[in-house]
Structure formats: C-alpha cells, structure tokens
Amino acid sequence: QQQVKQSPQSLIVQKGGISIINCAYENTAFDYFPWYQQFPGKGPALLIAIRPDVSEKKEGRFTISFNKSAKQFSLHIMDSQPGDSATYFCAAKTSYGKLTFGQGTILTVHP
C-alpha cells in the first residue's frame, strides 16, 4: 500500500514537444506529492509539488495534474528542451511519514 507506481520507464520526446509522466498510488493517507528531477552525478532536485486538495499546479513549463478519485497524478513538461533530459521521480508522503518514490522515468529530449 506504500508503493508509488510510475510510468513510463523511459520517454523520448522531440524538442518543443510535451513530455507526460504518470504516477499512481494506493495509500489514501498520502497528502503531499512532489516531483524530483535528477541529472547524472547529482542528487534529486525538487521540481514541483502538489497537495491533494488541488487538481492542478503550474510552475513555468512544468504542470502537475492530480486526480484524487483515481489516485493518480502526472507531470507535464511543455515545450520540452534538451536541457530537460534527466531522470524524473514522482513521490508521495504522509505527514510525519517517509517519502516514497516511484521507480523513475528517464526522459530524453532530442534537438
């Protein structure tokens, strides 16, 4: 019940395209859903996060869509750029609980 399932494992997008990564969870006690971006040799960096009382949050080219009834959330990267090529992790957390990560998506944006 603590799992967060992420798909796809890898994604190839052309420059200017939209990248979409999906995550699903079971534990309804999760109340914080962040996305992290990780470049090779670096630690994960917080990209954007959402709480379940909000259906969408946008920060620049990055948007989280949240569907509480379906227990799913997704990351949309608009106008994808080669510099966005990285591994993306969704995660979920309960208050005072541990951060549970999805398996990661390797995004490659071709110029």
Added chain:
Amino acid sequence: KAGVTQTPRYLIKTRGQQVTLSCSPISGHRSVSWYQQTPGQGLQFLFEYFSETQRNKGNFPGRFSGRQFSNSRSEMNVSTLELGDSALYLCASSLDEVGKTQYFGPGTRLLVL
C-alpha cells in the same frame, strides 16, 4: 544558503569492512533523511532523524544504522559491507519534523569490492 553537503563523495571498500558517511543539512533544517539509490531498486528510504531521534526506519538490515547530532548533522554507518551495498547514498534535509519539502545532497557513491 549552502545546500546539503555529503562527505565523502566517493568511497571504495571491500566486503566485510564498515563505512561511515556524513551529511550536513541546510542551515536551520532539523530533519535529515537517508536514502539508498541503485539502478535496480531505485530510491529506497533508509531512516529519518529529527532532533537526534530516529522517527522513521526503512526495511534495511540492522547493519545499516545512523545517528543525528545536536547540530543536526547526521552520519550513517554500514557494517560488514556486502557487494549489494554498492549504491549512491543520498541525504536530504527538511526544515521541520513534518519533513515535507526535502532537499537532497549530491550523494556518496559507495563501491564495495
């Protein structure tokens, strides 16, 4: 503000040895969490400390231990190293005990031969 720092950045050990990794959180942050990252298992939670107390623990054997000091700096120790302990060990800090927004360090890359 300086970010989370981890030392050492790289480490090579042999089976059976023990290792200690260090983490300095962002100034003012009181919660520190540790994660193991491997290609096969992804990011796995090890443990979390707040005010020198372990608040959460992941599903790792007792060979993995940690502690937090009064200045919020944290160390993790792995005893009797196994080949499968080769991984990137990441430390993350957050401001308070709720620990929602976590900021990660660059990690310590451990190779066990």
